[in-house]
Amino acid sequence: MGRYLNTTVAKKFAMGLSGLFLVSFLLMHVTVNFVSTVSPSVYNSLSEFMGYNFVVQLLLQPILVIGVVFHFVMGMVLEVNNRKARPIGYEKFDKSSNTTWMSRNMIITGIVILLFLGLHMYDFFFPELAYKFGNGYDAAQVPDFYTGLVAKFQDPIRVGIYVLSFVFLMLHLLHGFYGSFQSIGWGDRNSRALKGFAKWFSILVPLLFIYIALFHYFGSL
Amino acid sequence: MKLFLKIWRQENAQAKGQMVDYTIDGIDPNMSFLEMLDVLNEQLVAENKEPIEFDHDCREGICGTCSLQINGQPHGPDRLTTTCQLHMRKFKDGDTIYIEPFRAKAFPVVKDLVIDRSSFERIQQAGGYVSVNTSGNTIDANTIPVDKESADTAFDSAACIGCGACVAACKNASAALFVGAKISQFANLPQGQVEATQRAINMVNQMDAEGFGSCTNTGACEIECPKGIKLTNIATMNREYIKATTKG
Missing domain, CATH: 3.10.20.30 (Beta-grasp domain)
Structure with missing residues (x-):
């Protein structure tokens, strides 16, 4: 079995699966964040659940981290191999006549998203580690997540970086989401419906993230 | 001019x-x-x-x-x-x-402009065929019922002439469209089922051994293919390969 996993098709299958897993996480994330624009108290309850629930923290969160790391490392491995497949390039190569910018530059949009994840972890994940895993659950120590969220979006430079990163996320998803179905062998089944769904998901989810960031920035002015 | x-x-x-x-x-x-x-x-x-x-x-x-x-x-x-x-x-x-x-x-x-495309031939030799008993009692392929949709899909895949334009157009120099077409043309026919497992595994292995890149679904191959081979053939190849490897 192991020898089969080393082929380019198997690697792309794994890339597709991890991509679809990350897309499902994005849907959950944007849903919780959107609640912050509607009801601060419900947002706080959801954040407390996500921040302290045993299954979320000790099972789903490690799987998510592994998924992100795997997706990025495998993407880099495939990129390096792909560059080796054409050691001598063309004098003239008209790539724009048959491909989109998004499809050709997944590695660039991916690296930008990874850099953004660093900032995002610095903003929201690392500061929470102490009270999440330090002294165990203590209701009195649970912070006001909503206030913390709004405070982060007061800096226009940070908001600008977030908005720009979500644009790159959109570009990455516009090619990658449907491509994941293709990589796992589903591309030829209901492809029109799948393509339409993947396209609108890829546009709407990053737009919602942008809306949430701008909502909290302008809402507090 | x-x-x-x-x-x-x-x-x-x-x-x-x-x-x-x-x-x-x-x-x-x-x-x-x-x-x-x-x-x-x-x-x-x-x-x-x-x-x-x-x-x-x-x-x-x-x-x-x-x-x-x-x-x-x-x-x-x-x-x-x-x-x-x-x-x-x-x-x-x-x-x-x-x-x-x-x-x-x-x-x-x-x-000059002449290239060696024998890598395509080696991929074909690895599994792009059906074994037919030619002892004299060969059964005519037309006696096996094939539904119209499967026959048409198989024929569309079989239209691939193996020119290599898909590889040339792909930024990764991937041969996925060619291999996908060759696997799909048999995957859609009953005659191709007997050797489906080994075909998918051997052709994909040979494709990698030749040094082609992987498919990143850019779609350049489909657009540049002179015979209009569809990208869906690559999804079929991926599915056939995963089916083959999980069968063992």
Whole structure:
């Protein structure tokens, strides 16, 4: 079995699966964040659940981290191999006549998203580690997540970086989401419906993230 | 028509090649692209210069022998057209045209514009066939019922002429469309089921062994394919491979 996993098709299958897993996480994330624009108290309850629930923290969160790391490392491995497949390039190569910018530059949009994840972890994940895993659950120590969220979006430079990163996320998803179905062998089944769904998901989810960031920035002015 | 050509010249597989400029005049717009190169070669021979080597055979768009990356696109600017079916009326008087060989590690240059595409043949030999008993009691394939949709899908895949334009167009030099088409044409027919497992595994393994890149679903191959082979063939290949590996 192991020898089969080393082929380019198997690697792309794994890339597709991890991509679809990350897309499902994005849907959950944007849903919780959107609640912050509607009801601060419900947002706080959801954040407390996500921040302290045993299954979320000790099972789903490690799987998510592994998924992100795997997706990025495998993407880099495939990129390096792909560059080796054409050691001598063309004098003239008209790539724009048959491909989109998004499809050709997944590695660039991916690296930008990874850099953004660093900032995002610095903003929201690392500061929470102490009270999440330090002294165990203590209701009195649970912070006001909503206030913390709004405070982060007061800096226009940070908001600008977030908005720009979500644009790159959109570009990455516009090619990658449907491509994941293709990589796992589903591309030829209901492809029109799948393509339409993947396209609108890829546009709407990053737009919602942008809306949430701008909502909290302008809402507090 | 007067044209300014920039053509890849390379003495042999080991030599370092380079782009060489040529000017050619009096080209009839109704000539095919290969006829234009024939005229250039006659001109070079008359000047006691080495003619340009390029692949061609049927000149009817069905054999898959002609190749050429023309102005950065495999088989030139026309869609669903091989180089031999491309006509000079697609260009304008005074145009500069870049002519290069298909580039891939698995398609080494033999000389000038001629490349070695035997990697495709080795992939075919690895599993792109059905084993038929030819002892004298061979059953006619037409006696096996095949539904119309499957037959049409298999036929569309079988239209692949193995020219290598998919590899040339792909930024990763991936052969996924070619291999996908060859796997799909049998995956859609009952005759192909018996050897489906080994076919998918062996052809994918051989594709990797030849040094082709992986598919990143850019779709360049589908757009540049002179026979209109669809990207869905790659999804079929992926599915067949995963099915084959999970069967063991």
